[in-house]
Amino acid sequence: MRNRCNARSSESAVRILESKETSVDSATLAARYPFSHWGSSFILSSWGGEELREELLNESVYAKLGKIFSRAQRSAPETIPEVDYLYPENEVSAYIAIMSFLAYSDYPENYKMRLGGHYFGWITRRTVTLLESESQGTIREYYQTDLGLPLVAQGDIVSLSLKDYLAKASKFVSPPKRTLATLPLRRGEIILSKHQAADLAGDLTFAYLAGLLERKIQVARGATNKPAWISSVQTYMKEFIPESTMFDETVNRPNDPTKYPPCISLFVEQLAKRESIPHFARFAVASFMRQIGVEKDYVVKLFTTASDFRAEMTKYQVSHIYGEIGSHTSYTAPSCDSLKISRLCPIDGYCNPRLKHPVSVYLWKWRLAKGESRRATKAISNTE
C-alpha cells in the first residue's frame, strides 16, 4: 500500500513539475509542505487554528482527526473515495495524525523514532523534489520562515550566511547529515543553486522534524490527555508492524571500549566532553551497553557528564531500557539502518556490510582481534 501511495505521490509531484507554475496559493503550498507555516495557516483557517510547530496540539484538532478516522471506519472499504494526494486537508491531517500517533502510541520510544525516521526520509525526499520546481521566492520564504535561515538572492543563485547555518545546525537534536566539506563555500557564505538549495532544505527539514518528534515524545510521556483514537490506530497497525520487529535478541560479551563501533565510540566521547547528544543516540548507547552485558550503573555513570544530566530521570530511563521497570521489556540497540536514517551513523557505508548492527560489529571486532576474521563475519551474519 505504501508503494502505491509513494507512486501516486511521485506522480503528483511530477505533474506539478511539468506544470511549471509561477505563482502558487498557500493552500497548495500547505499540501506540498504540510509541516510548514503554510500547513499551520491552512489548519488555522479551515479547522479553527493550530501552530504545527508546537509540541502539543489543541484538543479540538485531535477531536477533528478522531472524527475523520471514525468516518473512515464506518465506511465500507469500497465506498471510500480514492485519496487525492497533495490535496491540502489530506496532507495536513495526515501529517498531524502521523506525528500525534508517533508521540502518543505505546511503542518503545526508540521504535517511534525509527518509524519517524522512515516517514521523515520519505517526506523530505518529496520536499526536495517539489522545492526544485518552486520559484526562488517560495524557496526563500521556506528557508526564512520554517528553517529560520534567511537566503539572499543573487540572480539565479542564493547565498546563506555560514555563521547562521552553523548556529542553526548546532541546535538540531539530530544534526544535518551534510558536512561543511560538501557545501559550496565562498567568503563566509554558502552559495547555492536552486537544486542545491532544495537539497539542503531537505536535509535541514529532516533534522527539524526529528527534533520536533523528539520534543513531542518527551511532552507526551507524562500526558493524561492522550487522544482516544491513538489506541484504535495502534491496534490496526499491528497488522502492519509485528511486535517482534521492535525487540531483538540479547548477547553478552566483555566490555571493551576499543572495540566499540564508530557510532558508539562517538556518542560516548561526546558525552565525556559534556556535549548534548540526541535522545536516540542516548538510547543507542544504553541499549548497546545492556546488550553486551554492561552493568546498569556503568551506563548511568556515562551520562553523568552530559550537559543536561538529571540523575533521577537518567536512572529511570536506563532502568526502563534494561527492562527493570515499565513494560519490563529489555531493549536492544537500533540497527545501522535505523541510525543512518536518523543521521547518527558517523561513517559513509557500513563498518561491515554483512552485519549492519552495532552489536554485531562489536562482536566481529572482538573476534577479529582473536584472529577469527572470516569465520567471525560468517557466524555473526548467520545470526542476523
Ligand code: SF4
Ligand atoms: S555502520 Fe553501523 S556500526 Fe558502523 S558506525 Fe554506522 S551505525 Fe555504527
